[in-house]
Each structure stands twice: as structure tokens, then as C-alpha cells.
Amino acid sequence: MTVELICVGTELLLGNIVNTNAAYMSEKCALLGLSMYYQSVVGDNAVRLKALLETAKSRSDIIILCGGLGPTQDDLTKETAAASMGLSLVEDQRAREELVRHLQRLRRPITENNWKQALVPEGSIVLYNANGTAPGLIIEGEKNTLILLPGPPNELIPMFENQVYPYLHSRQPEVIYSKMLKLCGIGESMAETEILDLIEKQENPTIATYAKTGEVHLRLTARAATEEAALALIKPLEEELQRRFGTKIYTDREDVTLEEAVASLLKEHHLTVTTAESCTGGLLAGRLVNVPGISEQFKEGYITYSNEAKEKLLSVSHETLAAHGAVSEETALEMAKGCQKAAGADIGIGITGIAGPDGGTPEKPVGLVYIGCCCKEHSYVKRFCFTGNRSKVRESSVANALTLLREAVLNEVAP
């Protein structure tokens, strides 16, 4: 079955926003085993949208249109799609009720043009929208199916996840089953080298690798007639990858982030952590606090950007700073020890480095970062030379600090 995307919105043609919806939906469609040959973007213009939709109908089975479902005169995706399928618009009672409820919750008045959003093409499947005023729609025709979705990602993603994905899945004769293994503490090329033999002979299941900052994700995908059969195809491959990568795999769940995996590990072993950050200036703590409910494990953190703050808050010794400099193995370790003690935590992490663009020297270039970790009685320190701009160096530092924290905990609790 083929699927095609049409994103409607002048803001995309003007480059005001990046089309993340297209990447999101394309990845999901690929996961379902649907073939996508075309994506298009068109503005809020009835004539051009109609022409594009007719072309799409002639070459693809399913057409997903996103954007242009709002209440204003500009928004004409629904009207154009209904006309193209020969359907008139009728009011949907529940859509009207949800619209009223949603606007009341936001304490926004209902304006005359809002009512337009309760109209749906007759006979269509209505996808009610918990996060906005525009319902999504599925219009099943003889030859084509049109799926209309709201443009804002916070409305589109939950609607796709909960309503469109299951619908598309039910129309696929084959089952596609996919599993994600997420790795840290290994680079993409190293990870690929380790499994080159598996990639070269792959057919079903397949392995796709994705490089993320400080992480590598591996997606295993199998097609089969039933879910059991697909699972059975994936299982031996997954076991082989588990054998090869061991504890470098921090999760086998698509929706778990590195900070969530680290937080679970800390919780499981009743360990508390604290942070002392220089060049990252709070971003490591910020990522830990991404995890709701981290408060039992992470109670406080320190940002010590100046040398004085390192001495005052973390008791880094003046001599260490003078002899080795703020960006050194010794300072990173004393920062880790200092915050561990000051916070009374089981684990302290210290990060110090040169994020650039200025401040580099031949001996200590931009991108040089030391990360120290004191986990109870054990100490670790690592040296990194990251590439990229200031923001990339800082992001890489944070990902590698989470990885070092994880390794320290695994060492501590190893039997």
C-alpha cells in the first residue's frame, strides 16, 4: 500500500518553521511497512491544493493532509478534501460539544468562525482532538483514503499515535514489528563495525542505526503474517546484539530516554546524585529534572562557573586550580568530590571544559572537557575532545556525564 504526505501551510513555504511533522509521520509510515514515494508542501490556496490532491490521488492509495483545519477563512483543507471526494459537510454533534468544552476550559470566547470546526464530510471517521479545536478526519473512498490532521505537533502527534497509527495498522495485511535498542558509551562507527556482519546479511529482520548526541540507536524491524512470527524473527537478532553490546544497551524501549534509564537505576538502588557544572552551566541538572519524580534521587546541584565558586561551594583547592587550571582532571575530580560532600549525596558528578568559541590554547583546545564522578568510595575521571560549536560541545558533555554516571552505578552495584 502506498501513502503520500501533503503538508498545508504558508509558514512552511516561507521557512518560518521546520517541517518536523513530515519526518515524524514518515518514520511511523515506514514502521508500518507503507511505501511513501512523495511528500509535498503547499500553501493555504484552494486551487493549488486541489490540483496537488488530484495528482496525489492518481498515484497513491492513502493521502495524509496535515494543516489548514483551523477556524479562519484561510483554512480550507477540509473543504477542498470533501469536495474532491464528492462529499458535503455536516455538523458532528460530539465535535461541537468538544469544541465548546475545549474553549471553555481555555476561557476563550466562541467566535462565529469556530463553528466551522464542528463540520465534517458526511460518512467520515472523526478523530476527536483532546489538545485543540480541530478534529482529524478519515475519509474512505473507493480508490483512495484521505486522512486530515491538524498541523500543530502537540495536536498531531497524540492523534497520530492513538488513532491514525492503529487505523493504518489495521489496514496492513502484514505485521510490522519493530524494536529499539538504545546504546550509550559507544560511537556510531564503532557500533556499526561491531555488527557489520549482521548488517551485510540482513534481510528480514533489518537493523537501522541512528546516531544521536552521545548515543546510538538501533532499530530492529521484522515483517511477518502474525505478531508472534515477527517477534520470533526479531528475538535471535536481539539476543545476539545484547550479547555483543552488553551493558552499553541502556534500554530496549523506544520511549525511554538516557536520563530516564539513569534515574530508574538510581531509584532501584536507592542512590542519590548531585551535580557540579562549569561549562555545561546547569544543563546536566536540567536533563535529570526532565524526569518527573527525580526528586528523591536528585535534591540539589551547583553551577560553579567561576574559580571562586568552585572553591567556595565545592572546596576545590586553590592549589589545584593554580597548578592544573580549572579545566583539568584534578579539578573535575575535586568538583565531583566537593559536591558529593556538600550535598551529602551518594554520587557527585563534576564537569569542567572549554566550550568555545574562545578560550582554547594549543594544550587545552576548544572542546576539551573533563568529567569526574565520585560514587561512594570510588572515583572516575574521563577526558574528552569534542568537536562542533559551543552548544554541541555542551550537549556532548551532558550525554557523556550521564553515561559515566550510569557506568559508575553499574560498577557499584555489580555482584
Added chain:
Amino acid sequence: MTVELICVGTELLLGNIVNTNAAYMSEKCALLGLSMYYQSVVGDNAVRLKALLETAKSRSDIIILCGGLGPTQDDLTKETAAASMGLSLVEDQRAREELVRHLQRLRRPITENNWKQALVPEGSIVLYNANGTAPGLIIEGEKNTLILLPGPPNELIPMFENQVYPYLHSRQPEVIYSKMLKLCGIGESMAETEILDLIEKQENPTIATYAKTGEVHLRLTARAATEEAALALIKPLEEELQRRFGTKIYTDREDVTLEEAVASLLKEHHLTVTTAESCTGGLLAGRLVNVPGISEQFKEGYITYSNEAKEKLLSVSHETLAAHGAVSEETALEMAKGCQKAAGADIGIGITGIAGPDGGTPEKPVGLVYIGCCCKEHSYVKRFCFTGNRSKVRESSVANALTLLREAVLNEVAP
């Protein structure tokens, strides 16, 4: 003149990468005053690419194709474009030399298929590539111009900036001049309401509004025969906007961020700042440290996620926490005062709130955030009810904390 984008690459159709090239080029084309009505994505498939290119030629003057210029069999954008324009491929001597030089620098062997990259459609303008092996190409036909560019952004962006933009500019009979005003401390709808009269009668120059988290950006664009004339058109509008929005405009420069504007203000007035963060967990400090050279203004910060840490590090009183709770006006103010004192800084900022998804109550719902600021002898505290998920609530808190910090400094230094 109309322009159309065709991005070639199966990785886009599979959702492996986000199409940032499209947003980048669209914004540049809009700046040049070119009208773009369509963008498309197609895979590395000669038949489908050819069909799409013919359609594009029938409806747009200039077609920019990006991707598919690599050395492999899959890469066929150049061959398809040349055939469509009735041109044969000939070797370009300089392209061949640069190819050899580039691969030697990378210490990569030259393989047989690399030579294909030195072939160009006869009579085309060659855009030599300092960052990769694929030259870009401009093919000027009678009716259409095709522009072929490499897909990797680190090759495409410098080539567009240095070669394609000037080329397109030279073909535009008019000069397009654009200026950005960035505002904080005002919402998008409020900002639009304030200038509705200007937007309604706009023609040349035009005003476009962009909503960002905690900010609103206004782009003023004028077209004229000369740059002086365009500037003269913009000037009165800019003055009118300055008059209406006053200090809410934090910069009139496209490349200045809110944290940079705040850092400059602190530097100018020799003021130091410190942070005490609960729900944002270091993200405010992280944004301040985005600014290289902030170290004179920002020396240290505190992450106080637990009540104990608020008492221990910031001397927030036990009674305040017991009587009003951690998320309250009183606690936010004591956090601000506490960090100001502990760090010996001129200004202290405290943030406390409920980022969700759990922890909300009818009296204190998810999204409720208090931000306190003590600037020398003056104190400020603001209450916010943000919408969106955990990460959105935290981002909004940080942007509004920067805004409150800026307002406090402006009050302090006001004559």
C-alpha cells in the same frame, strides 16, 4: 519570479532525517522576494524525479533540486536534470582537480565512481564545493533555471550563502531589505492586536509576526529599486514600532538571542546575577551560559529541587515552606533573596513551579510557576499559568525569568 524546491532523498521519505534544508532555503527565498508555492520530496528514483521535475518546470520559473549529487549509482539528480534540459554531460577540468584535492586532503582513495562527480551539463554554471566532492550547478534554460545543490547541510548552506544567494539576488530586479525586531514580555496575540492597524494596511513594507517561546519576533520587509530606498521605506515603520513597544523590544538584530541581550545589559551596567532553580532544574543557568564570556556576570547558580536544599542553600525559612508551600510567591521571593545573598550577587532570580505531568491540585495546577527577582534593594515576583507539557512549561519559565531579569535591570538603571 517563482521558485520551487525539490528535495531528493529516500532518507527524507523514511523519516530518518528532518528536512531542515527546505526551511533554510525557503526563508532565504522569501527574503529575496521570490514566491514559493510548492516544495516536494522524492526518493532516488529516476522515473518519479523526472515526472516531478517536468511538473515543476510547467509551474515555476526557478527549480532548486537538492540531494542526489553523490558518486553512487543511486545518485541521479544531475543526469535527470541534464536530460530534462536536453544537455549532455561533459567533464569540468576544475571540478576534477578540486575532487582530487578534496579526497587527498581527507586521505580517501579515489574510486572509479568518483569521476562521475566532475561531469557537468554543458554550458552550466559550476558552483565549486569547498566542503565536499559534489559541485553545485546552475542550468539556465529558455524558460526555466534549474539549480542543483548537494544535500548535506554543511555543504549546502555555505554554497547557498556564498554562491546561490548572490546569483538569485542578481536576477531580482528589486532589492529586498529586511529587519527583525525581537520582543519579550508580550504574547503574540497581544502584540498583533497592538499593530493590527499597521498589518491591515501593510503593502510595502510588510510586517510578519513569529511566536517563539516567551518571545515574539517581527520581521519588517521592504522592496525597492535600491537599498537606500528600501531602508527609507522601513525606517518610519520601525520607528512607529519602537514607539509602540518601547523597551519590550530587546534587540533589532536578527542574530541576537534574549540571553545575549540580557548578558549585554548586565555587562553594560556591571551587574552580577545568580540563579536558584527548582522546576527548571538548571535550564535558566544553562541559557545564561549559552553566552560566551558571561563569566564576569554569572559566577554561580543553585539547583534546589528539594525543600531541604531550599532551606540549606538559600535559607528559605521552614515556616514559609510550611505555611505557603514550595510553589508560592513567598518561596520564590525567598529563593531569589537567598541566592542573591549566598552568591554575593547584585541580582538573584528564583523559580519554583509545578512542571507536571503529576503534582497538580485544583488550587495549584500543573503549569503554575512563580518567578522572584531581587535586584539590589528591589524585589519583584510574578505568577504564571503556563500550558503545555513538562518541557514546554519549563522552557516558558526560563524565557519569562530572562524577561523579568531584564525588566528588573531596566528599572534599576532607569534615569
